[in-house]
Amino acid sequence: MRQLVGARESLEVIAGKLGRSVDAVRMKAHRLGLNVVVKGPRKSRTTTNALKIPEDLLTVEEALQILAAALKAGAQEGLDKVEVQRLSAVATLARTYKDLFVDYVNYREIEAKLVELEAKYEKLAKAQSNAD
DSSP: OHHHHHTTOBHHHHHHHHTOOHHHHHHHHHHHTOOOBOOSOOOOOOOGGGOOOOSSOOOHHHHHHHHHHHHHHHTSTTOOHHHHHHHHHHHHHHHHHHHHHHHHHHHHHHHHHHHHHHHHHHHHHHHHHHHO
16 A cells, blocks of 8 residues: 555555455545545535435335345454444344334335225215114
8 A cells, every 4th residue: 555655656546455345445545544535525424414215115025125234234244443333333224224214114005094984974874873
């Protein structure tokens, strides 16, 4: 890494040659006290204000697939601390989503049953008032 920094290579080039993410190379360079050439504007990061709300919810299967992907990626050797934290957050979010989705489906079933019962009650009430 010191040789690449000495050759004035950019973060992107160093990351590519080392097979690491740009953020991982940036942190390692900082820990080593190295100044790396930064080319172009930095990528903006997503914040909660920039989240786009999807039209459709993920299925439980899709949430479990995300969880499985995070588990598989987490089993790789040589992950740095930031990558492990990111995968841990993804896994936690997928588990939480699955749990909340199940509750949502249960509420939807309860709502549908309630609408059905209200319609039956209304029908019975009309029949009772016509009989009187």
